[in-house]
Amino acid sequence: MKKSLRWGAIVAAATVTTLALAACGSSGGSSTDGKSIKVVIAEYSKDHTKKFWDEFKKTYEKQTGVELKLQVISWNDIDQQTSTMVQNNNAPDILNLNAYASYAADGLLYDSSEVLPAATKADIIPAFVKSGTYKGKFYGFPDLSSARALFYNTELFSKAGIDAAPTTWDEFVTDAKKVEALGDGNVGYALPLGPEEAQAEFAIWLFNNGGDFKEDGKWTLNSAANVKTLEFLRDLNVKDKVTQNNPGSTNRTDGAFSLFEQGKAGMVVGFSPLQGALDSDHPDVKYAIAPMPSGDGAEPQTYGVTDYLMAFKKDGNKDAVKSFYKLYYQADQINKWIKSEGFLPVTTSGLKEFADDPKLKVYLDTLPNIHLTPTDDPEWDKVKLTIQQNIGLAVGDNGDPKKFLDDLQAQAEANK
Amino acid sequence: MRRRRRERGTASPVEALLWLGPALVLIIGVVLYPAITLVATSFSSYSITGLRKGDAGITNYTTFLTSPDLPKVVGNTAIWVAAVVVITIILSLGLAQFLSKEFFGRRFVRWAVIVPWAAALVISSQLFRLILDYYHGILNQALLTLHVISKPIDWLGDPHFTLPSMIAVGIFVTIPFTAYLFVAGLNGIPGDVYEAARIDGGSPWQIYRAITLPLLRPTLLIAVVLNMIYVFNSFPVIWILNGSNPGFGNDTLITYMYKLAFRSAQHDVGLSAAAGVFNVLLILIAVAVYLRFVNWREGSKNA
Numbered sequence: 038m039k040k041s042l043r044w045g046a047i048v049a050a051a052t053v054t055t056l057a058l059a060a061c062g063s064s065g066g067s068s069t070d071g072k073s074i075k076v077v078i079a080e081y082s083k084d085h086t087k088k089f090w091d092e093f094k095k096t097y098e099k100q101t102g103v104e105l106k107l108q109v110i111s112w113n114d115i116d117q118q119t120s121t122m123v124q125n126n127n128a129p130d131i132l133n134l135n136a137y138a139s140y141a142a143d144g145l146l147y148d149s150s151e152v153l154p155a156a157t158k159a160d161i162i163p164a165f166v167k168s169g170t171y172k173g174k175f176y177g178f179p180d181l182s183s184a185r186a187l188f189y190n191t192e193l194f195s196k197a198g199i200d201a202a203p204t205t206w207d208e209f210v211t212d213a214k215k216v217e218a219l220g221d222g223n224v225g226y227a228l229p230l231g232p233e234e235a236q237a238e239f240a241i242w243l244f245n246n247g248g249d250f251k252e253d254g255k256w257t258l259n260s261a262a263n264v265k266t267l268e269f270l271r272d273l274n275v276k277d278k279v280t281q282n283n284p285g286s287t288n289r290t291d292g293a294f295s296l297f298e299q300g301k302a303g304m305v306v307g308f309s310p311l312q313g314a315l316d317s318d319h320p321d322v323k324y325a326i327a328p329m330p331s332g333d334g335a336e337p338q339t340y341g342v343t344d345y346l347m348a349f350k351k352d353g354n355k356d357a358v359k360s361f362y363k364l365y366y367q368a369d370q371i372n373k374w375i376k377s378e379g380f381l382p383v384t385t386s387g388l389k390e391f392a393d394d395p396k397l398k399v400y401l402d403t404l405p406n407i408h409l410t411p412t413d414d415p416e417w418d419k420v421k422l423t424i425q426q427n428i429g430l431a432v433g434d435n436g437d438p439k440k441f442l443d444d445l446q447a448q449a450e451a452n453k
Numbered sequence: 454m455r456r457r458r459r460e461r462g463t464a465s466p467v468e469a470l471l472w473l474g475p476a477l478v479l480i481i482g483v484v485l486y487p488a489i490t491l492v493a494t495s496f497s498s499y500s501i502t503g504l505r506k507g508d509a510g511i512t513n514y515t516t517f518l519t520s521p522d523l524p525k526v527v528g529n530t531a532i533w534v535a536a537v538v539v540i541t542i543i544l545s546l547g548l549a550q551f552l553s554k555e556f557f558g559r560r561f562v563r564w565a566v567i568v569p570w571a572a573a574l575v576i577s578s579q580l581f582r583l584i585l586d587y588y589h590g591i592l593n594q595a596l597l598t599l600h601v602i603s604k605p606i607d608w609l610g611d612p613h614f615t616l617p618s619m620i621a622v623g624i625f626v627t628i629p630f631t632a633y634l635f636v637a638g639l640n641g642i643p644g645d646v647y648e649a650a651r652i653d654g655g656s657p658w659q660i661y662r663a664i665t666l667p668l669l670r671p672t673l674l675i676a677v678v679l680n681m682i683y684v685f686n687s688f689p690v691i692w693i694l695n696g697s698n699p700g701f702g703n704d705t706l707i708t709y710m711y712k713l714a715f716r717s718a719q720h721d722v723g724l725s726a727a728a729g730v731f732n733v734l735l736i737l738i739a740v741a742v743y744l745r746f747v748n749w750r751e752g753s754k755n756a
Contacts (some may be wrong), residue, residue, distance in 0.1 A: 117715045123503035124722055139501045222588070231697045232716070282587050286610040286697045296588075418501055423718040429699025448718065 071353040073104035074130035074361065077119060079344065080111045081181075082310075085377040093374075097364055103357045128349045130358055137169065137177035137345045138415040147348040149175035152359045157366040160384045165343050168409045177345040177412065178362065179383040181375045184341045184400040184407055185241050187330065188307040190216075190300060192323045193223060197303070202327035204337075206246075206269065209304075209330040213279035216303030225279030227293035227302035228270065230432055234289045236410065236424040241306055241340035242266050244408045246332030250420070251411045256449040258420070259442035266332065267431060267438035274432050285429025285436070298322060309400060313379040326399050339400070341407035343383060420449050494726035501720045513727035516719075522701040522709070529616065530685065530705040534739075537623040537684045541631050542676060546669075548628065549635030570629035578693035581622045585609050585694075609694055615703045619694050627684060631676050638672030639665070674747060678740055685736050706732050 076094075080086045087109050094105045108129070110118055115134065122128050128145065140146050149158050153175070158166065161179060169177030189202055197215035213225025229238055243249070246269075248262035257263070274280045281287060281296055294311055296302040300322045305311075306329070315322055328337035346365065348358045365371055372387050381400055382391050388404065391397055411417045423445055431441035464472070498509035517523070552563055569577060584590050585608035593605040608618045642665065650660045666673075688707050695703045704712065710732060714725030 120501075120503035120715065120720075120722065124499070124505065143500050143502050143504045145502065145504065230699075232699055233697075235699075282605075283607055283610040285699050286607075288697050292697070415501070419718045419720065422716065422720055426712075426717055427700055430702075 071103070071357055073106055074354055074357045075106045075108065076131040076133075076361070077108045077110060077115070077122075077129040078133045079115050079135075080109050081378045081380075089374045089377055093364070093370060096370075097361065100364065101357065101360045103360070105361075128351070130351065130354050131346060131348055131361055133180055133344060133346050135342070135344045136412060136418045136421075137347045138171050138413055139418045140347060140349075141171040141174075141176040142415040145349055146176045147350050147355070147358065149178070152348050152355065153178060153362050154359075154366075157362065160366070160386055162383055162385060162388070162405060164341075164405060164407050164409065165383050168343065168412050169345065171413050171415075177347060179343040180346045180365075180371075181378065181380040182341055182343040182383050182404070182407070183308045183310070183380050184339050184403055185237070185306050185308050185329075186339070186399060187304060187327045188297060188311065188324050189304045189327065190297070190302065190322065191325050192300070193219065193303050202325065203330045204328075205330055205334070206332045210273070210277055210279065213273070213303060214277065217279045223301055223303065224281045224296065225277075225303045226273060227287070227296045227305040228273060228280040228284035228432075229287045229289040229293035230270070230284045230429045231286050231288040231292060232425045232429070234425070235428045236421045237340065237342065238289070238306060239267070239270070239424060239428060240408075240410055241329060241338075242270060242332070244338040244340050245329045245335075247335060250417070251414065256416075256420075256446055258449060259439070259446040262333070264439050264442055267428075267442060269332065271432040271436055271438055275434060275436075283433075285431075285433045297324075309381060309397060310379040312396065328399075338408050339403035339406070341404070341409050343409065343412075345412075416449055420445060423448060491726050491729050494723055495730050497723050497726075499721055499723045503722060509723055513721075513723045514731075517713075517724055517727045517731065522704075526701055526704050526706055526709045529703065530707075532616065533620060533623065533691075533705050534681060534684050536620045537627055538677060538680045540620075541624050541627045541680060542673070544624065545628050545631035545635055545676070548632040549639055552632065552636050553639045566629050566632055568629075569626060574626060574687070574689040575693065577626050578622065578690050581618075581625075582609065582693055582696075585618055610698060612702060615695060615698065619691055619703070622694060623684060623687065623690050626690065627680060631680060634672055634676050635669065638669045641672075642668045674744075677743065681740060681743065682736055685732075685739075706735070 076090075078086065078090050090107055090109060094107050097103070097105050119129070119132055119134065123145070132140075137146070141148075158175065165179040165182065166175055169175055169179060171177070187202060193216050194200075194212070197212070197219055199212050199215055203209040203212045209226075215225075216223055217225040229235070240250070243263050243266040246262050246266045248260055248266055249257060251257060252260075270284075274284050281293070281302070287293055293302070293305050294307070294314075297305040297307070297311070298315060298319045300319075307326075312326070315324060328339070331337055346362075348362070366384070368384075368386055368390065371384065372382060372390050375382055375387065376391075381397065381404060382388055388401060391401060410421070427441065430436055431438050470477075495513050496509055496511070498506045498512070500506055548566065552559070552566065584592050587593065587605055587607045587610065590608070592608065593602075596602045597605065606614060608614050646664055646668070647660065650664055655663065685705075686707055687705075688711070691703070691705050691708045692711070695708065701709055701712065701717075706728065710725050710728040713719055713728055714722050
């Protein structure tokens with residue numbers, strides 16, 4: 038008896054601690070009576086995100102009389118939390134995320150004809166309508182966008198005797214070597230291929246080498262251009278040794294960006310929020326922005342990202358959701374939000390409004406022809422995760438870029 | 454007479470239920486319900502969005518058990534648990550001896566030992582992430598200044614150093630609890646036993662082996678079992694220190710389970726739940742084997 042009691046205690050202790058991880062998350066009931074909507078927003082910045090959405094909530098509630106239950110969640114946790122919400126039958130009404138196609142494929146979302154005013158749809162830049170369209174219907178409504186470009190430290194460049202940004206990959210390597218040769222802990226190029234946003238770094242390089250993830254509706258992950266691109270990135274680390282230590286374990290925000298902000302990196306691929314951070318917090322770092330160098334001699338390509346505000350189908354929430362979009366896409370709301378976060382517009386009217394900002398000109402000109410990842414394919418959501426999780430191994434000492442991309446292609450095709 | 458017997462241990466069922474009620478509610482809510490949900494989830498098929506698509510039979514289990522990363526992860530887990538528990542126990546035994554002696558400043562040292570335990574694991578782990586940082590960590594700076602190494606070491610990125618670094622941090626955060634367990638155990642050993650041993654002419658080492666260790670046995674047993682479970686389930690240390698590394702080469706079963714649900718290409722709650730069931734069974738078996746090995750019954754007699 039005594040023995041079995043203790044056994045019980047051990048079983049309980051082991052189970053409780055192991056389950057604590059598996060069981061956390063669920064909370065509250067879902068209300069679909071049209072009196073309130075749950076809005077889950079990703080935290081783009083500590084300073085601005087909550088501030089904007091708190092004000093938005095007030096305006097929305099005053100206009101509609103519907104309560105807006107706001108949840109702002111960090112990018113690290115939002116994926117886990119929303120997946121738990123859906124699992125517990127407690128999905129939000131509006132969700133802000135960097136993917137939507139899997140939700141559309143599961144039949145969880147409203148399409149634009151149900152909740153988006155026609156004038157708003159017409160105002161959204163066509164490239165974003167295309168990336169938000171799954172099987173002919175527009176589900177992924179863009180909330181903001183960003184475009185990437187090459188940032189270079191002009192002080193390090195002039196010390197190393199370089200007078201212009203590189204335009205080809207050969208020039209890029211030469212310049213990176215010169216900066217590296219300055220010593221004192223300076224690195225030529227800060228290359229972030231850690232799990233955080235590796236797919237973005239890979240994308241911008243392969244787009245500028247004539248590669249792509251998908252062409253004509255077929256996956257081309259292991260195309261010759263892509264393999265060459267990843268081999269080039271691995272060489273930067275292993276052969277040319279012009280990157281920071283261990284690029285496969287370096288994340289973007291706390292790794293590559295922070296090296297550049299400390300003035301220790303010659304070059305990095307950045308976007309407008311990095312520009313904002315440099316100007317306000319690191320005024321001593323002298324830098325300039327240029328288009329990406331080209332690997333295949335073609336015109337530089339701009340890689341862009343947009344995130345989505347999608348609406349979940351629930352009985353009785355349609356009107357409240359409709360009013361949400363109507364208010365959000367009003368010029369004074371959406372553009373205020375995008376400006377405060379330092380991102381780029383997603384509407385034609387927004388392009389006009391932002392046009393007079395000289396700092397954004399370099400991005401805005403490219404926005405209509407922006408090159409996006411295939412977010413309209415639910416399979417991309419898994420391909421992206423594999424790239425994030427494993428590409429770092431492919432650029433390490435024992436890495437094999439070709440094998441990594443072959444496996445990735447096989448994964449994408451197998452799940453078709 | 455009758456009343457007396459009641460007091461000695463036989464309460465009426467209603468009365469017993471009243472006393473046990475809160476504990477039972479807690480056990481049902483915190484242990485049983487999640488356990489049932491976990492098992493049910495492990496037999497279901499889920500979309501990447503978290504939507505349940507239907508029954509999965511045992512496919513989650515077969516997928517998990519045939520996953521190519523599993524052997525490496527199980528190996529990591531075995532090394533992690535064994536190294537942290539064994540080294541912690543040895544160091545804590547020494548530390549406890551030291552802490553149970555009278556000396557100037559003992560109060561201060563005792564506080565210093567307990568403080569790391571009071572800090573949340575997440576905070577300790579973040580702190581070590583800063584200490585072990587390749588570019589700015591003070592460990593590299595100190596070793597470089599002292600000319601122990603000629604170039605910085607990537608403590609948390611180099612595959613040769615990542616697991617050992619995590620084990621070192623694991624030991625650091627496990628020692629306080631274990632050492633205090635032993636301090637309590639040592640205090641429980643009556644002084645006259647030692648006196649008798651000294652009169653019989655035993656050397657300090659003989660006394661330690663023949664008296665201290667056997668009498669500390671119940672405490673030792675509890676320390677090992679609790680630490681096995683606790684270290685096996687330790688999530689924050691591995692998650693944070695290994696956070697920016699690609700792949701699954703440094704994961705233990707616990708962080709692997711989390712990645713299966715939310716970070717890997719599978720992104721599958723059902724698969725992760727199967728991993729969770731596997732984890733619970735594995736730790737139970739490991740504890741059972743250990744208890745059989747050290748002969749639990751004999752140990753409990755002394756307790």
